[in-house]
Amino acid sequence: MKKTISRHARIIKNAEVNCKIEGFSVSKQTKRDCLEMLRGNTSADKLVAKYKRKSIREEYDR
Structure with missing residues (x-):
């Protein structure tokens, strides 16, 4: 039986x-x-904002 994925x-x-x-x-x-x-x-907008914040935090931690 072939496995199906969503x-x-x-x-x-x-x-x-x-x-x-x-x-x-x-x-x-x-x-x-x-x-x-x-x-x-x-939404994609919220995810982009989340990852931008994460990137900025990582820059400041360096």
Whole structure:
């Protein structure tokens, strides 16, 4: 029997493969955030703002 995966899981897996091809890595947290966006629990704008804040904090910590 062929294993089926959800549409959301397939979208995330495809995006992850594309990122890896380009030389980037994808964290588990990023995958969770993307899944939340696909489920409609957050927006791309909110995720971008979240990751920008995280990046700024990391810059100040250096």
